[in-house]
Amino acid sequence: xxxxxxxxxxxxxxxxxxxxxxxxxxKKIPATGNGRCNFTNRNAASCRHYFGRDPKFAEAALSDxxxxxxxELFSELGIFPKEEGGKYFPYSDRAQSVLDALRFxxxxxxxxxxxxxxxxxxxxxxxxxxxxxxxxxxxxxxxxIVACGGCASPNLGSNGSGFRLLSAxxxxxxxxxxxxxxxxxxxxxxxxxxxxxxxxxxxLCAKGHIIRRESGEVLFTDYGISGPPVxxxxxxxxxxxxxxxxxxFMPEYSEEQVFSILSARAKALGRLTMQDFxxxxxxxxxxxxxxxxxxxxxxxxxVDGLTEKELRSMARLIKAFDIPVEGTNGWNNAxxxxxxxxxxxxxxxxxxxxxxxGLFCCGEVLDIYGECxxxxxxxxWSSGYAAGKNAARSILCLE
Ligand SMILES: Cc1cc2nc3c(=O)[nH]c(=O)nc-3n(C[C@H](O)[C@H](O)[C@H](O)COP(=O)(O)OP(=O)(O)OC[C@H]3O[C@@H](n4cnc5c(N)ncnc54)[C@H](O)[C@@H]3O)c2cc1C
Numbered sequence: 001x002x003x004x005x006x007x008x009x010x011x012x013x014x015x016x017x018x019x020x021x022x023x024x025x026x027k028k029i030p031a032t033g034n035g036r037c038n039f040t041n042r043n044a045a046s047c048r049h050y051f052g053r054d055p056k057f058a059e060a061a062l063s064d065x066x067x068x069x070x071x072e073l074f075s076e077l078g079i080f081p082k083e084e085g086g087k088y089f090p091y092s093d094r095a096q097s098v099l100d101a102l103r104f105x106x107x108x109x110x111x112x113x114x115x116x117x118x119x120x121x122x123x124x125x126x127x128x129x130x131x132x133x134x135x136x137x138x139x140x141x142x143x144x145i146v147a148c149g150g151c152a153s154p155n156l157g158s159n160g161s162g163f164r165l166l167s168a169x170x171x172x173x174x175x176x177x178x179x180x181x182x183x184x185x186x187x188x189x190x191x192x193x194x195x196x197x198x199x200x201x202x203x204l205c206a207k208g209h210i211i212r213r214e215s216g217e218v219l220f221t222d223y224g225i226s227g228p229p230v231x232x233x234x235x236x237x238x239x240x241x242x243x244x245x246x247x248x249f250m251p252e253y254s255e256e257q258v259f260s261i262l263s264a265r266a267k268a269l270g271r272l273t274m275q276d277f278x279x280x281x282x283x284x285x286x287x288x289x290x291x292x293x294x295x296x297x298x299x300x301x302x303v304d305g306l307t308e309k310e311l312r313s314m315a316r317l318i319k320a321f322d323i324p325v326e327g328t329n330g331w332n333n334a335x336x337x338x339x340x341x342x343x344x345x346x347x348x349x350x351x352x353x354x355x356x357x358g359l360f361c362c363g364e365v366l367d368i369y370g371e372c373x374x375x376x377x378x379x380x381w382s383s384g385y386a387a388g389k390n391a392a393r394s395i396l397c398l399e
Contacts, residue, residue, distance in 0.1 A: 001381045002145045002362055004102065005065075005388025007109030014395055016111045017139070019131065021118035021157060028149070028156040029099040032377065037095030039079070040070045040381070041374035042086040049375045051235055052367040053174055057343035058379060061351065065385035070378060077101035087374050122146070122165050124356055143358040143391040145351075147384060150337025150364040151176060162365035163340065169356060172342040174367045175239075178334030180231045180376075183245055185224035186324040189289045193220035196283045197227075203246040204233045205322065212236045215251060224326075231335065231372045234328050243325040249282060249290075249318045259315035266311060270304030277303050290317050336376050340367040350390035351383055358394065360387040 003016050010016075018025060029037060045066045047055045071081055071088065079101050080091040090097045106113060117137065123130040128142045148162025163173045197219050203210035214229030225245060237243065250258055261281075269277060274296055278287025288299060294313040296306075328334070341361055345354055353359040362383035370376045392398075 001102065001384030002147055002360075002388035002391070003111045004105050004109060005385040006145075006392045007106070007111055007388075009389045009392035009398075010396060012110060014392055016109070017141070018106070018111060018113045019117040019119055019133075019139070020113065020115045021159075021161070023115050025113050025115060026099045026102065028153065028158065029102075030096045031153070031156055032095050032098075033089060033374075035095050036089045036093045037098045038087045038089055038374040038377070039074065039098055040067050040088045040378045042067060042083070042088070044370070044375050044378035049371045049373075050379065051179075051338065051369055052340070052343060054343050055368065057346075057348045057366075058368050058383070060349045061382040061386040062378070064349070065382045067378065069385075070381050074098070074101060077105050119148075119161065119165060122169060122359075124169065124359070128358060142395050143360065145360040145362060145384075145387045145391055146341075146365055147362050147380075147387070148365050150340060150369075151331045152178060152180075152334040152337050152364070154331060158337075158364065166341050166361070166365065169353075169359065171345055171353065171355075174339040174342055176337055176339040177237075177239070178328055178331050179235050179237075179338040179369055180335035180372050181234045181333050182221065182226040182329045183224045183230050183234060184326040184328060185245055186326050189292070190220065190224065190323075191222045192285050193289060194222040196220045196285060198247075198249060198283075198286070201248045201251040202229050202233060203248070203320075204236055204325075205244040205246050206240050207242070210246065218247070223329075224323075228372055235338070235369070235371055237325075237328065244322045245325055247321040247323070249286065249321065253319075255315050255319045258318050259312055262311045262315055262318075263308075266303055266306045270302070272303045273299060274301050274303060274306075275299040277306075290314055290321070293317055293321075335372070336369045337364055338369055340365055340369075343367050349386065350394075351387035352390060352394070358391075360391050362387040 003018050006016050045062050047058045050058045081088045082091045118134045119131055120134045121132045122144055129144045131139050146162055149158030151160040167173055197217055200218055201213055201215040203213040214232045216229040218225055218227045274291050294310055294317055343366055346361055351360045351362050363380040368379055370379055
């Protein structure tokens with residue numbers, strides 16, 4: 001996107017080269033949105049959906065090249081959009097088509113794409129920059145846009161080298177951690193729930209308070225939980241200790257209503273054992289875990305022996321099943337990087353470094369990341385557009 005914005009602004013007056021360490025450019029895009037590429041979100045213009053030391057930094061770029069501009073540009077490039085609850089996908093449901101559209105536009109604009117060029121060093125020279133690859137190749141440029149991504153999913157190209165390059169140029173990097181990633185939880189029972197999917201809500205609890213709650217499909221794994229609401233919650237973890245995930249298995253009902261439902265079932269199903277009490281309400285294994293935690297140790301016990309205290313205890317657990325959080329999965333599983341190049345060292349309107357003229361940054365390498373749902377790609381498009389446009393303007397000395 002940065003190369004396209006630079007090309008459109010300069011109209012052939014600047015030679016633009018994309019240097020890519022992988023054997024193909026944009027390898028991450030085909031993997032996005034489960035292969036469908038959720039390329040923007042109706043609400044992505046507001047920095048409310050973004051994180052970092054100063055999320056407001058994102059505001060100028062997000063409004064300068066906003067969701068409408070993004071949809072317009074992509075539709076000009078052939079991407080017919082399909083909206084699902086605010087999230088936009090290509091109508092083809094093929095993420096590859098988004099990458100193809102960008103590649104074709106680069107080609108039209110005469111952008112040179114050099115793959116297998118793994119940048120080791122960017123050196124500031126008197127006039128411009130010298131860029132050296134790990135294999136010793138050198139190239140020169142008047143301006144450089146660092147669009148190296150973060151550390152998330154390094155198999156797709158972004159191996160954290162952008163942070164090393166910027167750090168060597170004197171820029172500060174805020175602490176990094178994987179985000180939009182699965183949560184690792186502590187509990188012997190997790191293995192027994194592995195593979196079960198529920199539609200519920202999960203709260204992230206710190207010091208007894210729910211700091212964020214998200215709803216949707218939650219998948220239990222042998223190490224913890226996964227799924228869109230869980231990814232979203234991971235964005236809110238900020239190195240706090242003693243966090244807990246609090247699962248609400250029946251978000252549509254209050255605790256009192258759940259108690260009534262359980263009481264009615266106990267009356268109607270008194271002939272059954274606890275083994276089958278939850279059948280038709282929850283997956284059997286979830287029911288067993290809830291019953292066990294409510295103090296009902298023997299699943300061979302008869303349902304008609306349930307006391308009000310046990311029913312209330314199970315109702316409470318169904319509404320707030322808390323599990324201690326051990327942490328998150330690592331970089332290989334993360335969708336984005338929390339942390340990055342310190343934004344107070346860059347101009348949020350142009351994406352240019354405040355200390356090194358001609359050095360620009362965009363996308364995930366900066367200390368900005370968004371919620372799950374098209375926000376991160378929108379940040380990449382908006383900041384990329386600003387960087388490309390302003391790099392061209394500064395080279396051509398345009399206002
Ligand atoms: C599995 C997955 C699914 C996702 N789904 C979505 C989604 O549906 N919607 C959404 O909004 N976001 C999604 N994201 C997040 C989104 O893809 C990223 O935030 C976005 O791609 C960041 O763009 P970027 O250009 O900053 O970095 P990247 O897309 O990571 O691109 C960086 C490029 O720089 C290259 N590079 C790195 N270092 C060097 C170097 N030293 N020399 C040369 N080249 C280098 C890399 O090889 C790579 O091609 C997803 C992420 C993942 C991993």
